[in-house]
Amino acid sequence: MKVLVAVKRVVDFNVKIRVKSDATGVEAANVKMSMNPFDEIAVEEGVRMRENGSADELIAVSLGTVASQETIRTALAMGADRGILVETDLGLEPLAIAKCLAAIAAKENPDLIILGKQAIDGDNNQTGQMLAALLGWGQGTFASNISLADGPGENKAEVVREVDGGLETVSLKLPCVVTTDLRLNEPRYASLPNIMKAKKKTIDVMTPEDLGVDVSPRTEILKIEEPSGREAGTIVADAAELVEKLHSEAKVI
């Protein structure tokens, strides 16, 4: 079984996000960048499949500038076999990313594609769903467990999904698309020997044009702004004062 994982380079989750002074986006210059946390979970799941013998090959794909090679190297150090970089300097929308991933799927014929449920930069939560629709494959989003039914003629994945009211279990015919939720697993840290080994693994580089995908934007971002800060609260001396303020100032009682 061949597994493809999509890994995005994003601002590290520990960094306090700052909006650019021209309000066109989030400041990414001179900021620590890392693999999107949900994608680390996707890689970990693929590596576990590789280790328990259910997958024969794990490919990590990233779309972005040449710096995304670093993110692919991290996936390779965690245990992916090879990487694909779709190189572009344009900021891609989820639809363009899904189209590129669909074009790669057409070349590579994976049995399973694992993505994060969302990238923590744009919080779009769209790419996996769009990819499944473009490919006409089933999708198991927000996965907290994936089990593969092996055995002759049993090309199925059972995915437990985190939904509002609890957990939903779906059975999907392979090939399918799965997106990861936080509780699926705890990603490993790459060991130093594996980081060294990852340097020798292959990363194929291509462009969206090579894949025949038009990545021109469909939406225009008008403005990005920080949420307004909370106003300071007031400390009241006793319940009577609280009731009085709720009545005369807040006018809620």
Ligand code: AMP
């Ligand atoms: P989004 O729909 O933007 O929230 O992203 C959902 C998931 O799609 C991410 O967790 C990644 O697995 C994948 N993805 C989004 N953008 C990229 C990218 N530029 N390169 C690789 N994977 C991506």
